[in-house]
Every structure is written in structure tokens, then in C-alpha cells.
Amino acid sequence: MDAPATVVQQHLIDPEICIRCNTCEATCPIGAITHDSRNYVVDADKCNACMACVPPCPTGAIDNWRVVPRARTYTLAEQLGWDELPAPLSEEALAALGGDAQAAAAEAQAVVERAVQASAASATVEPQAAALTGAALGATLGATLPPWSAAHPYTHLYGPRAARKSVRATCVGNLRVTEVGSDYDTHHIVLDFGDMPFPVLEGQSIGIIPPGTDAQGRPHHPRQYSVASPRNGERPGRNNLSLTVKRVLADPQGHPVRGVASNYLCDLQVGDTVEVIGPFGSSFLMPNHPKSHLVMICTGTGSAPMRAMTEWRRRLRASGKFEGGRLLLFFGARTPQELPYFGPLQKLPRDFIDIHFAFSRVPGQPKRYVQDAMREAAAELVPLLQDPDAYFYVCGLRAMEEGVLLALRDIATGAGLDWEALAADLRERGRLHLETY
Incomplete structure (x- = not known):
């Protein structure tokens, strides 16, 4: 057996800084990530180190690796019981377990190269993206870069890796x-x-x-x-x-x-x-430049970041010092009674924001989801899809993601637009952001 086959850079998730957002499991294209009520873990027998899960992670918990003998990888049961990552094995400990230091160095370099490739790939969309569905579709189309004019975010000020843990x-x-x-x-x-x-x-x-x-x-x-x-x-x-x-x-x-x-x-x-x-979070951010347009698509408590963006624009508008672009909100819930902020939303001026509600459990009415409301508003969305100053934000339950992305694709192709080129632009320019759970 060749030396490199004796060891592996095992992909692990740091339980101390993981915030259980489910992004990694949802974006893994091969189902190598799972979880219980406490920890998210990676199955070494399935993981191919494709790195698809690394860029979307908001905390960096997913980007952890340990050189271990291939025959002694950490099991799922071991990982599920962790409160912190195990210390890296020394060369002596690795050798005692049947590993090879030279092979370990080669594996470490391979992981670095894959990380570089993943970073480059995060700004592009493969031609087959239009045919993907489910979590793979979101992982391929969602931007990992913020809008170019977004304010600088501060992250990790408090936590296990910061000067103050909380x-x-x-x-x-x-x-x-x-x-x-x-x-x-x-x-x-x-x-x-x-x-x-x-x-x-x-x-x-x-x-x-x-x-x-x-x-x-x-x-x-x-x-x-x-x-x-x-x-x-x-x-x-x-x-x-x-x-x-x-x-x-x-x-x-x-x-x-x-x-x-x-x-x-x-x-x-x-x-x-x-x-x-x-x-x-360093990418799901709103643009600062004047006259940029925001298309916000959410369900339930996914309205939280949309409320933040809307309220900031409302305050800027009230100051008289900012002329913002269009705001469109597609907001879904089972019934109006379950929709957060339903009353305040009704009071926002129509010349400030266009609101499209979608309710799926109203007695006597057909089920209607946010993607249905989007298709009905296709004439409004087509020019915004083409506008480099228009940004799209999706937040809510993971189940909504596929329907929303397919609706965007159908709206674009229905208008004769090149979806593959458009999808690449949305990702490369930080114009399409997904935060589902």
C-alpha cells in the first residue's frame, strides 16, 4: 500500500463554535453530514473533501481537519459525544497508530489545494446548475460574497475563540x-x-x-x-x-x-x-449604495433579517437624506394569524414597499406559497433579475429554498433570459443570498 493511503485528513466540525444552523448538512451534496440533538458530525466513510460545505458556514466551525490513520478515523459515535475537538496527533502518536508523517504532510497539502479550488469555485456556477434541485441547487447558486457596497461586518467578537467567551x-x-x-x-x-x-x-x-x-x-x-x-x-x-x-x-x-x-x-x-x-455572518448583508433594489423572500421567522433591512431603509427614507431603490417582499405563512408583524406590515406605505403575501392553510382557499406569488409577479421580477443593482434575499425553512430558486429560473427562462449566465452573475456579484434552516 502506498504511503499516502495510510493516513487521511479527516473533516471534523468544531462543537464549541458550531451554532447548529444546519447549513453544512443542507449543502453537503453527498449526505456526509448528520446531527443529533447536540452535535453536527461528518461521516469519514462518505466525505470526499469536496469543500462545498465550507464557504457557507457562518462561524468557520466546519473548516477543521485532523490527520489520522485511515483505519482509525473518528467514528460518528465518538464525534457525537464531543464537547470540543481532539488535539492533533503528534508525529510520534501518528506513527504509533500506524500512520506516516510524510503521507500526513501530503494529505494536509491536498486539503489546502482543495480549499483554494473551493474558494474559486464559489464565484462560478457550473453549466449543469440549472438541472440541480434541492440543497445542491442552493449550494450552487447562493452567493458567498456580500454585495460590493455592504458595510464591513464585525464577526466573532464573543465566543470560545474570542477574548471573551460570551x-x-x-x-x-x-x-x-x-x-x-x-x-x-x-x-x-x-x-x-x-x-x-x-x-x-x-x-x-x-x-x-x-x-x-x-x-x-x-x-x-x-x-x-x-x-x-x-x-x-x-x-x-x-x-x-x-x-x-x-x-x-x-x-x-x-x-x-x-x-x-x-x-x-x-x-x-x-x-x-x-x-x-x-x-x-459576513455575506447575507444589504447593499449601502443608493437606489439599489431589494427583493426579500421569506417565511415565518425568516422575516427577521427582512424586517431589519426594511426598517433601516425606512429610517433612511425618513431622514430625507437617502433615495432608495425598490423594495419587494414575498412573505409566506400558513395563515394571516401566524404571520409575524402582519399588522405593522399593513401600515407601511405602498410607495415604500410592495408586499406579496402567500398563505397555504386558509380554509376555503387554495394553497399558495411564496414561489406562486413570485410567478404571479414575474413582470416585476424580470427587470430586477437583469438589473446589477438588484439583490435577492431568501430566508426561512429549508423546504422553501428549492421552490423559490426554481421559480427564479422559470421566470428568467420564460422571459427569454439565459439562466446559466444570469445565475452566474447573481452569485459572482453577491446578488442572491440564501439563509434557510
Whole structure:
């Protein structure tokens, strides 16, 4: 057996900084990533180090590697039990386990080369992209670069790898923003950081660390939440931000479950303190240049970053110093009663934003999803797809992603546009951003 075959650079996920956003599992084209209630892990028997999962990760937790003997790779069971990554093996330890240092060096170099290739590929779209579906479609078309005029984001100010592992914020507001119902309870929560700096931009997210321990007696890992307020705070000029949180009472399969972090946040009282890490996110950002257009497509709590972007534009408009481009919002929910911020949205001026609602569970009416609303508005979307100053943002449940992307493709091809060239432009220029979970 050749020396390089004795070792492998095993792809691992750092459990200390992973915020369980599910991006890696959703973008892996071969199903090598899985998770349990605690950790996301990579199956060494499936992973081919294609690097598709690396660029979209908001924290860098996915970009970790360990040289191990090929016959002694870390099992899924081992990884699921980790609270932190194992230390790299020394040359002596590697040799004792049957590995080869020279082969290890070759494997390490190969990973670096694949990373460079993945970075270059992230700015291009393969010709067959139009035929892809599901998570592979999103991984191929979603931009990993921000709009060219986006403000500079600050990331990882607090967390396991930062000088401060976390910061405490105080709950100064907790308002329910959906009508009372049995399985849809969404809250608008305002957190104040006092004199601790915590700058965020529209489109970024934070990690919340719930108190207490899990069933195994270990501290809870952080959960990710998108920021719902603009860069100058939920209350302008204050060092605060807001979140849109839905109380989780069932898993995606409909089985009863009580979400640890979501229920903790929804039950916060004014004056309670919360442990926070972050901020995260460097690409799902809004453009700053005047007259840029925003097309926002979301469902449920995916409205959080859209609310942040809309509110920042509204404040700029009110100042009289900014002439913004068009704002289009495609917002889906099962019913109007389950749609967060439904009342405030109705009060926004029509000359400020065009809103297209889509409801899928209204009694006596056919099911209608955001992609249906998009197709109905094709005449409005075609010129925006062609406009280099128009940016598209998609946020919500993973199930919506494929339908939205296929709708964009169908709208483009229906207008006689070259979808492959257009898709490449949307990605290369940071014009199409996906954040689904």
C-alpha cells in the first residue's frame, strides 16, 4: 500500500463554535453530514473533501481537519459525544497508530489545494446548475460574497475563540407578534448590551446559550437567531437589538418536542439576562449604495433579517437624506394569524414597499406559497433579475429554498433570459443570498 493511503485528513466540525444552523448538512451534496440533538458530525466513510460545505458556514466551525490513520478515523459515535475537538496527533502518536508523517504532510497539502479550488469555485456556477434541485441547487447558486457596497461586518467578537467567551444582554422587551394559537407562538424580543460593544448589521445573526444542561448533564450549545433590527438598534441610538423567535413545540416531522432555546427566549421576562456569542455572518448583508433594489423572500421567522433591512431603509427614507431603490417582499405563512408583524406590515406605505403575501392553510382557499406569488409577479421580477443593482434575499425553512430558486429560473427562462449566465452573475456579484434552516 502506498504511503499516502495510510493516513487521511479527516473533516471534523468544531462543537464549541458550531451554532447548529444546519447549513453544512443542507449543502453537503453527498449526505456526509448528520446531527443529533447536540452535535453536527461528518461521516469519514462518505466525505470526499469536496469543500462545498465550507464557504457557507457562518462561524468557520466546519473548516477543521485532523490527520489520522485511515483505519482509525473518528467514528460518528465518538464525534457525537464531543464537547470540543481532539488535539492533533503528534508525529510520534501518528506513527504509533500506524500512520506516516510524510503521507500526513501530503494529505494536509491536498486539503489546502482543495480549499483554494473551493474558494474559486464559489464565484462560478457550473453549466449543469440549472438541472440541480434541492440543497445542491442552493449550494450552487447562493452567493458567498456580500454585495460590493455592504458595510464591513464585525464577526466573532464573543465566543470560545474570542477574548471573551460570551457577553450578557438584558431583556428589555418581549412582545408576541402572532395571534394566539395552539402551535404558533412568535415573539419579538429586545436585548440590551449596556456598555458592552456588540455591533451588528442587517442580515447578521447571534448565538444564544440557554442556561442549564442537557439530558447528559452537559451545558447546552448555542442556537442561532437572525437579528431583526437595523444597525443602529431596535431603539435608535441604543446598544440593543431584536430577535424574532418562534416557540418550537414540534419537530419537522410533527412529533411533539419542546425547543430548548426558543422556549427559553419566549418565556423571558423584562430584566432577565441572556448569554450571547457572535455576531456571525459576513455575506447575507444589504447593499449601502443608493437606489439599489431589494427583493426579500421569506417565511415565518425568516422575516427577521427582512424586517431589519426594511426598517433601516425606512429610517433612511425618513431622514430625507437617502433615495432608495425598490423594495419587494414575498412573505409566506400558513395563515394571516401566524404571520409575524402582519399588522405593522399593513401600515407601511405602498410607495415604500410592495408586499406579496402567500398563505397555504386558509380554509376555503387554495394553497399558495411564496414561489406562486413570485410567478404571479414575474413582470416585476424580470427587470430586477437583469438589473446589477438588484439583490435577492431568501430566508426561512429549508423546504422553501428549492421552490423559490426554481421559480427564479422559470421566470428568467420564460422571459427569454439565459439562466446559466444570469445565475452566474447573481452569485459572482453577491446578488442572491440564501439563509434557510
